[in-house]
Amino acid sequence: MNQSISQYIESLLPSRNELFQEMESLAEKERIPIMEQTAIDVMLQFMRMQNPAKILEIGTAIGYSALRMSEALPEAEIVTIEIDPDRAEQARKYIQEAGKADRINILEGDALELLEKVKELGPYDAIFIDAAKGQYLKFFNMYGSMLTTQGCIYSDNVLFRGYVAAETVDQRRFRSLARKMKEFNSCLMEHDEYITTIIPVGDGLAVSKKR
Numbered sequence: 001m002n003q004s005i006s007q008y009i010e011s012l013l014p015s016r017n018e019l020f021q022e023m024e025s026l027a028e029k030e031r032i033p034i035m036e037q038t039a040i041d042v043m044l045q046f047m048r049m050q051n052p053a054k055i056l057e058i059g060t061a062i063g064y065s066a067l068r069m070s071e072a073l074p075e076a077e078i079v080t081i082e083i084d085p086d087r088a089e090q091a092r093k094y095i096q097e098a099g100k101a102d103r104i105n106i107l108e109g110d111a112l113e114l115l116e117k118v119k120e121l122g123p124y125d126a127i128f129i130d131a132a133k134g135q136y137l138k139f140f141n142m143y144g145s146m147l148t149t150q151g152c153i154y155s156d157n158v159l160f161r162g163y164v165a166a167e168t169v170d171q172r173r174f175r176s177l178a179r180k181m182k183e184f185n186s187c188l189m190e191h192d193e194y195i196t197t198i199i200p201v202g203d204g205l206a207v208s209k210k211r
């Protein structure tokens with residue numbers, strides 16, 4: 001999205017409570033990549049319309065998006081996976097502080113290795129993929145089978161700073177990730193079991209609904 005339009009929309013968004021502001025500051029200070037405000041705003045609106053009873057999030061970081069989802073959908077149960085122990089610990093503290101420990105269950109570990117545990121806690125009405133960009137297709141295929149019939153999968157960063165649309169990507173470390181994200185997007189758009197829309201908001205949000 002054009003930067004000035006994005007800034008304009010952000011300026012219209014209601015201010016967040018003190019805890020969220022503290023988390024946003026920490027994320028900025030420690031360069032923890034939480035979801036962009038314009039994108040989380042769109043995702044939360046889709047979720048309010050969808051009203052999922054159970055949500056699976058892949059990529060907790062410090063618990064920011066999990067708490068934003070829980071605020072938007074107070075009745076929803078959220079299972080969220082984080083591979084980094086320090087971030088998972090920080091997320092636990094914030095979730096405790098927000099009084100949401102009974103609603104948000106953090107699983108610490110690699111989402112690629114937690115299939116059985118995640119399955120036991122499912123099925124899920126919504127899945128939010130926001131972890132290692134190179135693994136999106138694996139996450140989607142692994143956990144898509146745990147989605148209820150009316151379920152939706154939300155995937156963040158699918159436009160990956162615009163690299164997916166660039167003819168060439170100069171930085172080597174981004175080139176292969178951009179290629180993987182392009183493959184993921186093509187796979188979503190051609191999928192027999194899902195119908196997907198890609199929204200150019202934040203870093204790109206894909207919303208996939210079961211056909």
Ligand SMILES: C[S@@+](CC[C@H](N)C(=O)[O-])C[C@H]1O[C@@H](n2cnc3c(N)ncnc32)[C@H](O)[C@@H]1O
Pocket residue numbers: 033034035058059060061062063064065066081082083084087109110111112130131132135
């Ligand atoms: C973009 S951040 C998540 C931001 C969070 N959803 C938010 O908006 O507040 C991605 C997180 O995914 C975690 N992660 C990366 N690969 C993972 C994996 N295989 N399993 C679980 N977590 C993973 C990273 O440690 C990082 O904290």
